[in-house]
Amino acid sequence: MQFKAFTIAALVASAAAKQRCAAPAPTEQQIEASRQMKIQEDNYAAVAGESMHIQATINTNVYWHVIASARTVAAGWLSNATLDAQLDVLNEAYAPHGISFNDAGRDWTINSNWAQDGAELAMKKALRKGTYKDVNVYFVPTLDAFGYAYLPDSVSTGSNAFYRDGCTILSSTVPGGSETNFNLGYTVVHEVGHWLGLLHTFEGGCSGSGDMVSDTPAERSQASGCPVGRDTCSGGGVDPIHNYMDYSDDPCYEEFTAGQQTRMYSQWNTYRA
Numbered sequence: 012m013q014f015k016a017f018t019i020a021a022l023v024a025s026a027a028a029k030q031r032c033a034a035p036a037p038t039e040q041q042i043e044a045s046r047q048m049k050i051q052e053d054n055y056a057a058v059a060g061e062s063m064h065i066q067a068t069i070n071t072n073v074y075w076h077v078i079a080s081a082r083t084v085a086a087g088w089l090s091n092a093t094l095d096a097q098l099d100v101l102n103e104a105y106a107p108h109g110i111s112f113n114d115a116g117r118d119w120t121i122n123s124n125w126a127q128d129g130a131e132l133a134m135k136k137a138l139r140k141g142t143y144k145d146v147n148v149y150f151v152p153t154l155d156a157f158g159y160a161y162l163p164d165s166v167s168t169g170s171n172a173f174y175r176d177g178c179t180i181l182s183s184t185v186p187g188g189s190e191t192n193f194n195l196g197y198t199v200v201h202e203v204g205h206w207l208g209l210l211h212t213f214e215g216g217c218s219g220s221g222d223m224v225s226d227t228p229a230e231r232s233q234a235s236g237c238p239v240g241r242d243t244c245s246g247g248g249v250d251p252i253h254n255y256m257d258y259s260d261d262p263c264y265e266e267f268t269a270g271q272q273t274r275m276y277s278q279w280n281t282y283r284a
Contacts, residue, residue: 032156152181
C-alpha cells in the first residue's frame with residue numbers, strides 16, 4: 012500500500028471533495044443490457060404512445076445494518092428514530108413511481124474494521140438477509156465516498172456477487188447527520204437507484220446514448236452544488252441536476268423521470284422479481 016504525504020490544507024480539501032458515489036462502473040454486459048432495455052422501451056413508447064409498465068408496483072423489503080466502532084453517533088451508531096426517518100425519505104422519493112420499501116429488520120454491530128468498510132465480503136456474509144429482491148443497506152462511519160451500490164445482474168444465490176449486493180452508506184449522510192449539504196438521507200435514495208438498475212445521469216457524457224434513458228438530458232459530467240441552468244451538452248435540454256442520479260447536493264435533489272421509472276421496472280423484472 013502506498014501512502015501520500017498531505018498538508019493540513021490538502022487534508023481539508025480532500026475531505027471537502029469526498030466523492031458522492033463510489034459505485035463500480037457498469038460492465039460492458041450491464042451497459043449492453045441497459046441498451047437493449049432502452050430499445051424495447053422506446054419501441055413500446057413509439058407504438059403505444061406511453062411509457063411501458065411491466066409491473067404495476069414494486070414492493071420489497073429493506074434490511075438495515077448499522078456498523079459502528081463504538082456506541083456513539085460519532086462512531087457511527089444510529090438510533091431507531093434515525094432509521095425511521097431514513098425509511099420515510101426512501102419511501103417518499105420512490106412513492107410517485109409505485110415503489111415501496113418495508114422495514115424487514117435492523118441490527119447493530121460494533122466492529123472497528125467493518126466500520127471502515129474493511130472486509131466487505133466477510134461483513135456482508137455475516138449480516139446479509141433475504142433474497143436478491145431484498146435490499147440490504149449497510150451504514151458505516153468511515154468511507155471514501157458517501158456511498159456505493161451494485162447494479163443488478165444475473166447472479167446465483169450464495170455466490171460472492173449475491174452477498175456483495177446491496178448499498179453501503181456513510182452514516183453521517185442520514186437525515187439530520189453531520190455531513191453538510193448531504194444530510195437529508197438522499198444518499199440512500201441515490202444508491203438504491205443503482206440497486207434498481209439506474210446509471211448516473213452523466214454516464215456516457217454527451218454521447219447520444221448517455222445513461223440509456225431517453226428522457227434524461229445528456230450531461231457531460233457530474234454536477235456539484237445546485238447549478239441551476241447548467242447545460243454541458245448542446246441540445247436536449249439543461250442538465251438534470253435535480254435528478255437523484257446526478258451528484259448534486261441533497262437539497263437540490265427532487266426527482267426520477269418517467270423513463271427512469273420504466274427502467275427500474277425493466278431491471279426489476281429481469282433480475283430481481
